[in-house]
Amino acid sequence: MDTRLLMGMVETLILEIVSHSPSYGYEICQTAEERSRGMFELKEGSLYPALHRLERQKLLTSFWEEADNRRRKYYKLTAAGQKALEARRREWHQFSTGVNGILGAAHGTA
Amino acid sequence: MDTRLLMGMVETLILEIVSHSPSYGYEICQTAEERSRGMFELKEGSLYPALHRLERQKLLTSFWEEADNRRRKYYKLTAAGQKALEARRREWHQFSTGVNGILGAAHGTA
DNA sequence: CGCCATTACTTTGCCAGGCTATGTATATGC
DNA sequence: GCATATACATAGCCTGGCAAAGTAATGGCG
Numbered sequence: 304m305d306t307r308l309l310m311g312m313v314e315t316l317i318l319e320i321v322s323h324s325p326s327y328g329y330e331i332c333q334t335a336e337e338r339s340r341g342m343f344e345l346k347e348g349s350l351y352p353a354l355h356r357l358e359r360q361k362l363l364t365s366f367w368e369e370a371d372n373r374r375r376k377y378y379k380l381t382a383a384g385q386k387a388l389e390a391r392r393r394e395w396h397q398f399s400t401g402v403n404g405i406l407g408a409a410h411g412t413a
Numbered sequence: 414m415d416t417r418l419l420m421g422m423v424e425t426l427i428l429e430i431v432s433h434s435p436s437y438g439y440e441i442c443q444t445a446e447e448r449s450r451g452m453f454e455l456k457e458g459s460l461y462p463a464l465h466r467l468e469r470q471k472l473l474t475s476f477w478e479e480a481d482n483r484r485r486k487y488y489k490l491t492a493a494g495q496k497a498l499e500a501r502r503r504e505w506h507q508f509s510t511g512v513n514g515i516l517g518a519a520h521g522t523a
Numbered sequence: 524c525g526c527c528a529t530t531a532c533t534t535t536g537c538c539a540g541g542c543t544a545t546g547t548a549t550a551t552g553c
Numbered sequence: 554g555c556a557t558a559t560a561c562a563t564a565g566c567c568t569g570g571c572a573a574a575g576t577a578a579t580g581g582c583g
Contacts (some may be wrong), residue, residue: 307421308508342511398418399509401452408462459570
């Protein structure tokens with residue numbers, strides 16, 4: 304898997320995962336891996352900076368919580384984050400339609 | 414359209430377009446735009462360097478040709494290029510499946 | 524005939540954002 | 554005690570898309 308493909312998608316995936324219920328970095332990684340059936344292993348060096356960017360952009364807010372004797376930084380979607388997620392969803396849809404328009408053409412590949 | 418999404422796809426799109434019949438930079442741009450229905454406007458600063466990379470990797474070969482009083486550098490797929498294209502096709506399929514596994518989940522979006 | 528748009532290729536340099544690697548800290552198990 | 558898993562953070566590398574600028578030839582228009 305060429306990780307370059309992930310460019311620009313990491314934030315979208317985070318927004319999506321957090322949109323279901325607040326989550327924290329370590330768990331977001333695992334969720335991404337599970338829900339993509341092993342396709343995406345978000346690396347710490349991509350994940351945490353992305354979370355910080357999203358928070359700076361006010362698409363996420365964070366709060367620390369103690370559970371299982373673990374200190375965790377939970378992130379939850381803001382209203383703006385919800386809107387951004389919807390926009391990114393549409394963007395992904397357009398993008399993949401565009402790619403399929405090229406890759407799929409004259410191949411019956413669908 | 415977040416152009417970051419294109420990361421890593423430009424080469425694949427070029428391989429695909431050239432696979433039908435040899436083409437040259439300017440025409441590849443137009444083909445990409447048409448076949449993606451205006452989604453992708455490959456920029457010169459991405460296109461030409463990508464063509465050169467692909468040639469260095471021996472996935473494409475080039476030849477100059479004069480037509481319509483225009484000097485054009487045509488590129489055609491090599492056997493290795495054909496294999497690479499198939500691999501990238503599969504990669505794209507996996508990637509988009511992975512993304513849809515996350516974005517599509519619990520939304521019936523498909 | 525001069526000027527500009529279009530076609531056509533190339534290259535420089537910027538910058539976003541993925542990754543590796545490293546560092547910190549705590550809990551649990553052996 | 555020490556290794557491993559959990560958990561967060563950051564510095565620095567490197568890829569590759571983009572804007573912008575340069576080169577050049579063609580053809581149309583006034």
